[in-house]
Amino acid sequence: MEELLDRVRELLGDAVVDSHSHFGDATVLVKRERVLESLRTLREHPDLRFNFLIDLTAVDYLGQDPRFEVVYHLASIETELHGTEPSKVQRRLRVKTRVPEDPCELDSAVEIWPAANWMEREAWDLYGVRFKGHPDLRRILLYEEFKGHPLRKDYPKERRQPLIGPRN
């Protein structure tokens, strides 16, 4: 685990702000401006090859600055040759980056992992994190008439939105 973190820190350089693996969960916190190039390195470098984006979501730390955090869970599901025996690689990494309230923007990872498409739409829908360069950043769970982003901590629990009419 520590070797993986060392290698990641070495490859990403000063893009890494912080890192830890308290419970065997290797985590790196990277700068917002450099998140795209860091993710691309993690995806493409032959030592890492994180080719599977497990999850992408956001966290609202209301009252902190920067307020939001976007979390990527990565895994490598490559098969490597150790000697003559092929074996599954068991590598997992959590990448975090902090996003301020204004502008609540982050580079889209869709061109690196196509799987990020719907997850980024979900993060936009519920947290209002705008992903720059996303090909189709629409709401995915709620409807277009919905105002606001309901999983933000300052969204009033009792607020009711207008219902939408029948659609075909």
Added chain:
Amino acid sequence: MTQQRELLRQGDDSFLTTKVDAVVNWGRKYSFFLYPFVTACCGMEFMAVAGPRYDLDRFGAALPRFSPRQADLLMVVGTISHRQAPILKKVYDQMAEPKWVVAFGACTCSGGPYNNYATVQGIDTIVPVDIYIPGCPPRPEAVLDGIMKLQTFVQRSPGWNKPRHREISDLELPIIEKPVA
């Protein structure tokens, strides 16, 4: 005249007299064609009621119709989200008169445990409801009790040929800070 009176007097074995309301409602209450609008876990309990152990067929409500145009009893079973609400309203509007609505489970009665941005706080904000069956989920006995109460209700409803559709036409709810229910 005398002959007629004689027929009425002797007719105990061959015919009886009643009101049209009573006989039509009697037919209706034992032949519900229900449309199961099932969206959540309550659906399992609904299947238990419809199955052989509790046997909804005993009450004449055995045949679910999966087209609202063939159904006269709308069973709303499970949580209704705001995205689902227009669909429920559309299904209700497509049903022909006479029609009844049963709110099955806590979510349809009042929103149940969910009081948030996504959940309709009771389907009576969208369609008129005749019978509320509370429970999370309701026991099959509770459902049967609800069906029997609906039968009593149908038997007693006057004006068999008058439409009893109540319009909640305004689907646009204003944005409010307090819960609807």
